[in-house]
Amino acid sequence: MQPTSPTPSHGHEEPHRVPLWALFLILLALTAAEVILYDLWVNYRFVPKYALVILILVFTLPKAAIVMTYFMHLKFEKQIIIGLAVVPFVMACGVVLAILSDTLQLKPQAFNRVKAIGVYQTHDEPSQTEPGAHQEPRTQPSEYGY
Amino acid sequence: MSDTTAMARRSAAKPLMAHGSVLQLGIPNGKLGMWLFLGSEVMFFTGLIGAYIVLRSGQDTWADPTAPGYPLNIPLTAANTFLLICSSVTLVWALQSIQAGKRARGNLGLFLTTLFGAVFVGIQGVEYYELYVHRGMRPDSDIFGSCFYTMTGFHGLHVLIGVIAMAVLAGMGLAGKFNEDNYAPVEATGLYWHFVDLVWIILFAIVYLM
Numbered sequence: 001m002q003p004t005s006p007t008p009s010h011g012h013e014e015p016h017r018v019p020l021w022a023l024f025l026i027l028l029a030l031t032a033a034e035v036i037l038y039d040l041w042v043n044y045r046f047v048p049k050y051a052l053v054i055l056i057l058v059f060t061l062p063k064a065a066i067v068m069t070y071f072m073h074l075k076f077e078k079q080i081i082i083g084l085a086v087v088p089f090v091m092a093c094g095v096v097l098a099i100l101s102d103t104l105q106l107k108p109q110a111f112n113r114v115k116a117i118g119v120y121q122t123h124d125e126p127s128q129t130e131p132g133a134h135q136e137p138r139t140q141p142s143e144y145g146y
Numbered sequence: 147m148s149d150t151t152a153m154a155r156r157s158a159a160k161p162l163m164a165h166g167s168v169l170q171l172g173i174p175n176g177k178l179g180m181w182l183f184l185g186s187e188v189m190f191f192t193g194l195i196g197a198y199i200v201l202r203s204g205q206d207t208w209a210d211p212t213a214p215g216y217p218l219n220i221p222l223t224a225a226n227t228f229l230l231i232c233s234s235v236t237l238v239w240a241l242q243s244i245q246a247g248k249r250a251r252g253n254l255g256l257f258l259t260t261l262f263g264a265v266f267v268g269i270q271g272v273e274y275y276e277l278y279v280h281r282g283m284r285p286d287s288d289i290f291g292s293c294f295y296t297m298t299g300f301h302g303l304h305v306l307i308g309v310i311a312m313a314v315l316a317g318m319g320l321a322g323k324f325n326e327d328n329y330a331p332v333e334a335t336g337l338y339w340h341f342v343d344l345v346w347i348i349l350f351a352i353v354y355l356m
Contacts, residue, residue, distance in 0.1 A: 017242055024235045031231065035224045038355045042211050053356050060351040064344055071234050071340040080171060084181040088188035099196045103203035 016076040023070055027063055034059045176334040184341050187304075191345050194300065195352060198293050209290045217281045218294075218354055219273060226269045227350050230305075233262035234343045237312075237336050240319075247326040249319070256316040256332070259339070263309040270302045297353055304342045311335050 034056055041052050069075045074085055171178065202208060209216060240255025274295075277283040285295040315335055318324065324332060 018238060020235060020238055020242070024231070027231045027235075028228065031224065031227055034351065034355060035220065038211075038220065045212070056351050056355050060347060063347045067234065067340055067344045067347065071238055071343070072337055078171070078173060081173065081177070081181055084178075084185055088185040092188050092192035095192050095196055096199065099199050103199060 016073065018070040018073075023066055027066060030059045030063050174330050174334070176330050177337065180334045180337045184337065187341060187345075191300075191348075194297050195348075198297060198352065201289050201293055205289060217277055217283050219276070220354055222269065222273060223350065223354050226266055226273075227346065229262050229266050229269070230343050230346050233259045233266070234340050236262065237332075237339055241329060241332050241336055244319075244324050244329045244332060245326055249322070249325060252324060252332075253316065253319040256312060256319050260309060260312040260316050263305055263312055263339075267302060267306050267309060270298065270305075294353060297349055301342070301345055301349055304345070308335075308339050308342050312339065 037052070037055055037059070040046065047055070068085065072085070074082055077085075209218070211218075211220075236255045236258040240252045240259060243249075243251035243255055277294075283291045283294075285292050312335070315332055318331070
């Protein structure tokens with residue numbers, strides 16, 4: 001591959017300035033909001049856990065977007081760089097959603113089963129090939145408050 | 147190929163090779179390579195997060211944040227998150243200063259980034275010590291401990307590598323290696339650093355708050 005004429009400044013893009021301190025304050029506020037929300041939930045349980053997860057994502061995803069867009073300069077990059085950055089993230093989201101689509105269907109009781117190569121074994125039907133492969137549910141709370 | 151043509155090509159290529167960096171895409175090699183590397187890193191951390199979701203979903207019980215003995219120290223970790231965000235800001239500030247020809251500010255920014263990163267690693271070390279020694283939460287204690295140490299440990303390792311890289315950059319800055327025409331190493335390493343910050347933003351939410 002032959003080298004071509006670089007952009008000014010020896011191959012660098014023209015520098016783009018970002019509103020640094022405004023972004024800093026936004027990130028700070030979003031982090032504080034996350035922690036306050038979590039603390040309120042721990043003390044008052046005002047919404048179910050799944051709603052807390054969604055609310056936290058509401059604060060987390062903009063933070064991630066700010067870092068990618070401005071700190072990593074994606075907003076000012078060439079299309080190919082944007083593609084290089086976005087494709088793995090889309091794939092990552094696909095992987096997580098695929099996993100969630102399976103795990104969210106399962107109820108806690110179902111996890112008393114052992115899943116092995118697509119075959120569920122229940123406590124009523126202990127495995128013939130892997131005795132003891134399943135675990136008895138914990139009955140005594142641990143020091144972590146289980 | 148005539149000698150004249152060959153000399154002309156060598157002459158045209160020489161300035162580029164001095165900066166070693168630009169091919170047909172018009173993107174510095176270091177930056178392109180870093181983005182490709184970060185793509186692989188995205189999949190690595192996605193693997194960890196995916197495993198975490200599966201393992202957590204497969205448990206009857208999980209550490210309860212409302213229980214008195216909940217081991218994780220959220221305020222301390224929030225402070226650590228704040229530090230990492232500060233380090234990203236100081237790094238952008240450093241890069242912008244170098245690009246503007248303000249080398250002293252750039253060096254200060256690189257130093258502050260290194261300092262914040264080192265403090266982050268130090269606080270994580272303190273957190274690990276507290277959990278491991280005083281709370282008895284070990285990687286082999288249960289699946290919660292295993293997931294926690296695996297995810298935060300790999301991230302911490304990335305931060306440690308980043309701190310070393312930042313310290314090297316800070317040293318190079320003090321030696322006058324960077325100016326408004328030469329800042330590619332800061333830019334490429336900065337991408338890595340911001341990515342580590344990005345991963346922590348997500349891990350903090352998933353591991354500590356959810």
